[in-house]
Amino acid sequence: MQLIECPWCGSREETEFHYGGEAHVVYPEDPESLTDEQWAHFVFFRANPKGLFAERWNHSAGCRRWFNAVRDTATYRFHSVYRLDEQKPTIS
Template identity: 60%
Template sequence: MLLISCPNCGSRDETEFHYGGQAHVAYPENPNDLTDREWAEYLFYRDNTKGTFAERWLHSTGCRQWFNMLRDTVTYDIQAVYPMGTPRPAAAGAAAVAAPDAGTASTAPDSTTTGTAAPSTTATSISPTSTASSTTAPEGATK
């Protein structure tokens, strides 16, 4: 059970909250200009971060207000709670660096590098023209 610190109500049980998915997914400036693929990616594709993740939460049985939270998806450590509309706190970088030392040193760097680096190397080895499509393709879609 997580103990989440609501900015309005203080510490409450996780059961009082609802998860709102990834934070800072900006609405496209001109949705009509997007291709179907870009629109689908905006709608349906979200990061699946291992480590510090910015996400939205709703205190649904308390003050019914939304807020943002930085949470480590491995350790469930809540690193920051900040209001909607404010940028992601910089403290996340330091916390993310510190996370591999906490005990997941063998798995964490390994899995994060394969997630981001592997598609780009395969794309450059095949042909430069396919780079654009493969980098815009979501990482999970190639699996």
């Protein structure tokens, strides 16, 4: 069992968390002006890199808060976690 560090609750088992997708996705400034194809790209198309990736996570069985994490998608290892109001760390 892998442990994930919640910024508020500390280290907990991975079964307490739910993945929330790519972090730092910017909402369109004028969504009503988007075509159906552009809207579909915003909603469904996300990066899927091999390596370090910023993601959103929810501590659903704990404090129920959302936070961001930098995780290696090849090894599943978490490199850092940070609250939504904190700046994204440099990913190299």
